[in-house]
Structures are given as structure tokens and as C-alpha cells.
Amino acid sequence: MAYQIIQSQCSVCGACEFECPNGAIKMKGDTYIIDAAKCTECEDQGSPQCASVCPVDGTCVPA
Amino acid sequence: MSQVISLDSIAKAPESAETMRQDLAKGGCTSSSCGSSDGPADMPAEIWEKIKDHPCYSEEAHHYFARMHVAVAPACNIQCNYCNRKYDCANESRPGVVSERLTPEQAARKVIAVANEVPQLSVLGIAGPGDSLYDWKKTFETFELVETQLPDIKFCISTNGLALPDHVEEIARHNIDHVTITINMVDPEIGAKIYPWIFFDKRRIHGVEAARILHERQMQGLEMLTERGILVKVNSVMIPGINDEHLKVVNAEVKKRGAFLHNIMPLISAPEHGTHFGLTGQRGPTAAELKALQDDLADGANLMRHCRQCRADAVGLLGEDRGQEFTLDKIGEAVAYDPEKRRLYREVVEAERADHQKARAAAEDALAHAVDTGADAAPMLVAVTTKGGGRLNQHFGHATEFQVYEVDCDGVRFVGHRRADNYCLGGFGEDDRLETIIGALDGVTAVLTAKIGDCPRERLEEAGIVVSDAYAYEYIESSIGAYYTASVGSVDAGRASA
Ligand code: SF4
Ligand code: SF4
Numbered sequence: 319m320a321y322q323i324i325q326s327q328c329s330v331c332g333a334c335e336f337e338c339p340n341g342a343i344k345m346k347g348d349t350y351i352i353d354a355a356k357c358t359e360c361e362d363q364g365s366p367q368c369a370s371v372c373p374v375d376g377t378c379v380p381a
Numbered sequence: 382m383s384q385v386i387s388l389d390s391i392a393k394a395p396e397s398a399e400t401m402r403q404d405l406a407k408g409g410c411t412s413s414s415c416g417s418s419d420g421p422a423d424m425p426a427e428i429w430e431k432i433k434d435h436p437c438y439s440e441e442a443h444h445y446f447a448r449m450h451v452a453v454a455p456a457c458n459i460q461c462n463y464c465n466r467k468y469d470c471a472n473e474s475r476p477g478v479v480s481e482r483l484t485p486e487q488a489a490r491k492v493i494a495v496a497n498e499v500p501q502l503s504v505l506g507i508a509g510p511g512d513s514l515y516d517w518k519k520t521f522e523t524f525e526l527v528e529t530q531l532p533d534i535k536f537c538i539s540t541n542g543l544a545l546p547d548h549v550e551e552i553a554r555h556n557i558d559h560v561t562i563t564i565n566m567v568d569p570e571i572g573a574k575i576y577p578w579i580f581f582d583k584r585r586i587h588g589v590e591a592a593r594i595l596h597e598r599q600m601q602g603l604e605m606l607t608e609r610g611i612l613v614k615v616n617s618v619m620i621p622g623i624n625d626e627h628l629k630v631v632n633a634e635v636k637k638r639g640a641f642l643h644n645i646m647p648l649i650s651a652p653e654h655g656t657h658f659g660l661t662g663q664r665g666p667t668a669a670e671l672k673a674l675q676d677d678l679a680d681g682a683n684l685m686r687h688c689r690q691c692r693a694d695a696v697g698l699l700g701e702d703r704g705q706e707f708t709l710d711k712i713g714e715a716v717a718y719d720p721e722k723r724r725l726y727r728e729v730v731e732a733e734r735a736d737h738q739k740a741r742a743a744a745e746d747a748l749a750h751a752v753d754t755g756a757d758a759a760p761m762l763v764a765v766t767t768k769g770g771g772r773l774n775q776h777f778g779h780a781t782e783f784q785v786y787e788v789d790c791d792g793v794r795f796v797g798h799r800r801a802d803n804y805c806l807g808g809f810g811e812d813d814r815l816e817t818i819i820g821a822l823d824g825v826t827a828v829l830t831a832k833i834g835d836c837p838r839e840r841l842e843e844a845g846i847v848v849s850d851a852y853a854y855e856y857i858e859s860s861i862g863a864y865y866t867a868s869v870g871s872v873d874a875g876r877a878s879a
Contacts, residue, residue, distance in 0.1 A: 330482070333456035336516055337580075363583060370585040373460055 320354035321366055322381040327374050334368035334378055343368060354381060448504040449495055451488040453523050454516035458543050459579040459595065462657035463618060463648055485519055489526035496531055508539040508561075515544045517551070524555050537561065539616070543579060543595055545602030553609050560606055562599055563616045566624055567634045569593035574623050577657070600638065607639030614642040619666050619674060620658070621648070632678045643678065647671050668799055668823060675797070737771045737856060744862035745792050760789040761868075763861045764799070764822055766830040773852050773860055777833035783818075784857070785825060788865045793858045819844045827868070829860055 320342075323334070328349055335343040335350055342356035352368070359380070360366045369378040457464075483491065496502050505527060507513040513520045524536050537559040538552070545562065552560060566572040572592025579591040586594065606613050615635045617628050624631075632643050648665040650658045657663075666674075765773055766780040782800045786793050799821040815837055822828065827847040831854060838848050847868075852860035 329455075331455045331457065331511060332516065333458070333580075336456050337583075365584055367583065370583075371456075371458070371580040373457060 319359055320357035320381050321352050321359060321368055321378055322354075323350055323352055323368075324377050324379060325349045325351075327377040329374055331373060333371045333373065337367040337371045339363060339367060352378075352381075448506060449492065449499075449502055450506040450508050451483055451491060451523065452510055453483050453485055453488045453507060454513050454519045455482055455511035456516045457510070457512045457541075458515040458581065459512070459541050459591075460577050461541075462575055462577060462663075463620070463650065463659075465655040465659075485522040485526055488523045489530070492527050492534075493530055496534070502534070504535045504537060506537045506539070512541050512544065513538040514540040514548050517544065517548050521551060521555060524557070528555075535559070539563065540602075541595070542599035542602050543581060544598075546598055546605060549602065549605040549609065549611075552606070552611060557611070559612045559614065561614045561616055562603060562640075563618070564599050564603075564631060564635060565618050565620070566592070566627060567596055567600075567631050568627060569596055571624055571627055572596060575620065600634070603635065603638045603640065613640045614644060615640045616644045616646055618648050619645050619671060621664060621666050621670065623663075625666065625670070625674060628674060629677060645671065645675055645678070668797075668821065672797060740771075740856040741793075741858045744856075744859035747859075747866060748788070748790055748792055748862050760787050761827070761865060762786070762796070762825045763788055763864065764825045764828045765857050765861070766828070767857060771856050771858075772854055773829055773857060774831050774854050777828070777830040777837060777848070780818075780830070783822065783825075783828070786857070786861050788861050793861045793865075815840050819846070822846055827864060829857075829864060 323343075330349055332345070332350065335345070338352075338357075339360065340356045340358055342353045342358075343350055344353065360368075366378065372378045492502075492505055505524075507520050507523065520538060527534065528536075536555065536557045538557060539561040540563070542562045542564065545560075565575050569589045569592035572595060573589045576592055576595060578585050578587045579595055580586075581591075581594055603613055603615075613635075615631075617624070617631055619625055619628060628645060635643055648658065648663070650656065650663055650665050652659045652662075762785055764783040764785050766775040766777055767773055767784060768775045782798050784798050785796050787796045788794075818837075819841065822841075822844075825846060827849065828841065829849050829852050832850050833848055841848050849864065852864065
């Protein structure tokens with residue numbers, strides 16, 4: 319189980335990378351991607367941090 | 382960026398003190414008298430000392446010094462209804478454009494390349510897109526890289542304030558003496574109409590609670606900064622029907638907490654920006670509404686009237702943008718800093734500033750004299766076109782904005798600039814442009830310019846606006862003073878002969 323970033327929507331602001339507690343989000347090429355192996359869906363955070371901070375709704379979504 | 386004025390006079394960096402002097406006479410900055418309308422006379426000395434070379438704050442400095450913004454911290458921790466995150470922050474920079482995003486190393490390289498070419502550079506700012514203090518590591522890393530090479534440059538940052546209390550110590554350590562906080566409300570009920578949510582304490586918070594937290598953090602951060610002697614400017618976006626009246630309360634609150642300038646910016650809103658306000662048809666204020674509010678606040682925090690909402694990656698003197706000359710692909714891999722040109726420029730400027738001061742004082746004198754001769758006319762609004770250096774040195778046809786001054790027997794006062802470029806308009810035809818200009822000049826009696834064609838002159842005169850190029854290349858204030866004295870004189874003469 320992991321989150322993913324819908325690249326066509328992403329504004330490449332990097333807020334998700336800044337917040338991800340597991341270092342699962344990295345810049346790759348021109349956009350950010352989530353490493354599914356590292357993503358825990360923020361089980362212990364209350365809410366997925368990337369989706370909560372992302373300014374473009376529907377961009378950080380469950381894969 | 383087709384609307385950007387190309388400034389031939391500083392397109393190439395001046396080489397010698399003599400060419401620098403000539404360039405200053407020709408232009409090199411876009412406006413004469415803006416910024417804090419307070420000169421050295423009525424501003425505390427310690428504040429003047431901090432802002433006197435700062436083009437965004439000092440009414441007088443920004444004809445001579447340039448600022449530069451780099452976009453290194455694009456992430457944000459709040460959502461504003463005037464913002465579409467696919468573009469730059471519409472009110473911290475210009476709407477509908479995307480800034481070049483840079484890593485701190487790239488940004489430092491760019492700053493040095495610019496400092497070599499633009500000796501006027503005195504300020505480096507980190508503003509939108511994004512919040513400079515949310516993604517704070519990138520902001521401070523950029524400052525560290527730049528300050529080792531350019532120790533004389535001033536730094537400033539803009540923030541929405543949410544993360545501010547956490548970073549005040551770091552700000553003080555970096556010798557950042559100016560911080561801009563965007564404060565649009567002090568009442569969370571009003572805030573809820575402007576901010577749909579914030580991200581704070583690891584969660585997304587909505588509505589009035591979000592606005593209350595933001596408000597508390599903004600006030601706390603403002604107080605912490607002023608307690609440490611760091612200058613704080615407050616920006617407010619004027620949103621008609623939402624916070625326009627309320628900004629008077631905001632003004633009182635921020636002044637009480639020590640803000641040294643309160644800058645009211647108009648909401649810029651259009652459906653094509655894709656912002657919440659753009660899509661819901663929320664309009665921005667008219668020039669008259671904006672001026673009325675600024676006039677009401679004139680006794681509050683000192684207002685900065687010349688803010689042009691420059692782009693986040695803007696480079697240049699206020700009102701011009703040479704950013705496109707310094708995009709990353711145009712900068713070499715390694716740039717070495719050459720301080721000589723900057724030192725020379727500063728010397729030249731010292732002399733030119735003193736000269737300009739004298740011309741202004743003479744203009745005030747002449748106007749005071751007009752009182753003695755019995756002229757007792759109502760204040761008049763006069764618009765000018767300028768490329769800077771405090772002179773009437775721009776052709777009417779090249780003007781994308783006008784500086785508007787109010788003149789009466791008490792003197793010449795800058796009241797604001799009116800934009801007349803095409804960037805928010807559909808039409809690009811010349812006729813549309815003149816109509817835009819005539820609309821923008823609403824309430825203005827006369828336009829003083831370096832040169833104007835017959836056709837636009839006639840159109841303006843049909844609209845009741847007098848145009849004169851009799852003062853071409855002279856200093857702005859003395860020209861307006863002379864024009865006013867002459868026109869008041871002719872009114873009197875008219876009365877006498879009637
Ligand atoms: S859900 Fe949490 S762990 Fe997964 S990418 Fe988003 S922030 Fe990182
Ligand atoms: S927060 Fe959203 S918009 Fe910003 S980089 Fe991450 S996915 Fe893209």
C-alpha cells in the first residue's frame with residue numbers, strides 16, 4: 319500500500335517532499351515521485367502528510 | 382514578458398563613472414518618488430539608515446538601487462483564495478507566470494552574475510512562489526552562499542507568517558534586517574473567507590480555526606521581530622467586500638506591534654488565473670478605491686505606494702524586469718564576482734542623489750512661493766513617464782505605467798503608480814492600449830513625458846488630459862512644480878482678464 323503523485327497535476331512545489339516522514343518522496347527528472355517501498359501511508363501520523371499539504375487536490379492519492 | 386520595458390540605458394552595464402553618470406540622467410530606474418513617502422526628515426534616523434539603499438522601501442533609493450528576487454522555496458503551508466499554485470503567487474508576484482525555480486547553489490550563481498552586470502544591485506529577496514520560511518532550509522542556505530561572496534548585499538524575505546515564530550532566531554543570526562509579512566486580516570471570521578486551509582502541526586486545518594491560528598502566529602512573529610529590532614513591513618491584499626474596510630483595523634494592529642510600513646496591494650483577479658477568487662468573480666479594487674483606502678491610512682503605518690508586485694524572479698530597478706537576461710541557461714557554470722563596478726557605481730550615485738535632493742528642495746521652495754503670490758488652487762494630479770533616475774526620460778509610447786503625483790502649494794507628493802500595460806487584457810491593438818491608458822489616468826489633469834506622438838496627444842486631449850513634453854529629461858518634482866505654478870498662474874490670468 320502506498321501513495322502516488324499524479325504528475326499531470328503536480329505543481330512541483332516540493333511541499334510533499336518536505337513533509338514526508340519516511341523520505342519516500344524524491345525529485346526525479348522534472349517531477350516528484352513516491353517510492354512505494356518506503357511509503358507507509360503515514361499510518362502513525364493521523365493523515366497522509368503529502369496529501370494534506372499538497373495544494374492541488376487529487377494529486378497525492380492512494381496508488 | 383512582452384510588456385517589459387526594455388531599458389536601453391542599462392541594457393549594458395555602464396563601464397565608467399562618466400557613462401554611469403550619463404546613464405543616470407537618461408534613466409535606469411523607472412520612477413522618481415515612490416516608496417515610503419517619508420523622506421529623511423520625518424522618519425526615525427535608525428530606520429532610514431536601514432532602508433536608505435533599499436529600492437523597495439525608500440522613496441528615494443529606488444531610482445538608484447536594484448533588487449532581485451530568486452525563487453528557491455516554492456512550497457507553501459497555507460492556501461489562499463487568490464492563489465493558483467500552478468503559477469506564482471498572484472499577489473506576491475505577478476499572476477499567471479511561473480518563476481524559474483532554482484536550487485540554492487543555482488540561485489547564488491545567478492545573484493553573482495547579476496551583481497557583476499547590474500552594479501545597482503543592493504537587495505536580494507526570497508519571496509513567492511511558496512513561503513520562504515516554510516521551506517526555510519533552502520532560504521537560509523541561499524543566504525549563506527551569497528553572503529560569503531557579496532557581504533554588502535541586504536537580504537529580505539516574505540512570509541505568510543505561519544512558520545515565522547519558529548525561525549526568528551535564525552533570521553536575527555543571518556542579519557536579515559527586513560521581513561515582509563502578508564497580513565490580510567486580524568479577524569478569523571474574515572480570514573476564513575481568504576484562506577480555505579492551512580497545514581500546521583502535521584495536519585490540514587480548515588475554516589475559522591485555521592485563520593485563528595494563522596492570525597495568532599502572524600502577530601506573535603511580528604512582535605518577536607520588532608522586539609529584536611528587525612524591520613517588518615506588512616503587505617495586505619485589498620479584497621473589495623471582504624477585507625477592504627477591515628484593513629483599517631489591520632493597520633492599527635500592525636502599527637501597534639511595530640510594523641514600519643504597511644503596504645496595501647490591490648487584489649489582481651481574473652478567471653483565467655484559475656484562482657478561487659478569479660473563478661468566483663471576486664473583483665479587485667479600482668485605482669480610486671485603492672487610493673481612498675491609502676489616504677485613509679495615511680496617518681497609520683507609513684505606507685509604501687510604489688509596490689509593483691514584482692515577479693518572484695524579478696531582476697532590476699523597480700518597474701523593470703531584466704529577469705529574462707539572467708535565466709540559468711544564460712549564466713556560465715562558474716562566475717567570479719568583480720566588486721569594482723559596484724564600488725564605482727555607489728560613488729556616482731552618492732553625487733547624483735545629492736543633486737536630485739537639491740532639485741527637489743528647490744521645487745518645494747518655488748511652490749511655497751506660489752502661495753505667497755496668492756495662488757490657492759485645489760491639489761492637482763499629474764502623471765509622468767520615467768525610466769528612473771528621478772527624471773522625465775521615457776517616451777509616452779514606451780510607458781507601461783505612469784507615476785502619479787499630487788501637487789499643490791504644499792509640495793509635490795507621490796501618490797501611486799497606474800499600470801497601463803496589456804498583460805491582463807485581451808486586446809493588443811493600439812486603440813485598445815490608448816483606451817486602457819486613458820482609463821488608467823482617470824482623475825489626472827496632465828501628463829508630463831519625454832516625447833509623445835500627435836495622435837495619442839490628440840486622443841488624450843479629447844479625454845481632457847493635457848500632455849506636455851516641455852520638461853523632457855528634467856527632474857520630476859521640479860517639472861511638476863513648474864508646470865503647476867504655470868498652470869495655476871494661467872488660471873489666475875484667466876480670472877483676471879474675465
Ligand atoms: S503517504 Fe506519508 S509516507 Fe507515503 S509518501 Fe505521503 S507523506 Fe510519505
Ligand atoms: S505537494 Fe503536490 S503539487 Fe507539490 S510537489 Fe508534491 S505532489 Fe506536487
